[in-house]
Amino acid sequence: MESSITNYRSNALRDPIILSVLDQMNARRKRPDSNMFQGSVAPDPELFADYGFSIHPEQGDLIYTLCRAMKATHVVDFATSVGMSALYFAAAMRDNGGGQVVGAELVSAKADTAYRNLTAAGLDAYVDIRIGDARETLKDLxxxxxxxxxxxxxxxxxxxxxxxxxxxxxPQLRVGGYVLNDNAESDFLEYIRDPANGFISVTLPIKRGTELAVKIS
Structure with missing residues (x-):
């Protein structure tokens, strides 16, 4: 019991090892040339294996804080990319006394990078990255x-x-569970804001607009 209390009172985001990994990941951020997204055909994800399209620190802090508040132990990270969001989730799982982050990443090279980052932070044991199409790998959580x-x-x-x-x-999210959306895709917003689907949501002024929704039914 004492161990559980100690974990809940800790804050992994103050751990110098984890902070060092986060600092290194943020320092390595780079964006591809916009021309790579031009044309009528969807860009090949494999061409972007060296780019980490990661959440911003403010979003990571929000993920960690909400997961701690709700004592989350089973979370989903789509898409994992180089592991930035998975790291924030895993930090919360550690401090909550245990849990699992189910990641989804199509590009195996990015999954390898994510595992290296998570291992460097001492958080790899909390993460299972499923490599492949998330529309298949996340069907059964x-x-x-x-x-x-x-x-x-x-x-x-x-x-x-x-x-x-x-x-x-x-359908796999529990009542009271959260969904955070990074890119404000219009058809995602249409779904999450339709009362028939059982969510309420709010747009937060983070990274040009971050949608946070909670399942209420």
């Missing part, structure tokens, strides 16, 4: 989900990945 981050990748046509993935995760 094993038990109710407390929190999900939904990012995405541009598609040439049809529903966005964010919209397709929320439709997969929503």
């Amino acid at each position: 094993g038990k109710p989900v407390d929190f999900a981050l939904i990012d995405g990748w541009p598609l040439a046509k049809g529903p966005t990945l964010a919209r397709q993935v929320i439709e997969i995760i929503a």
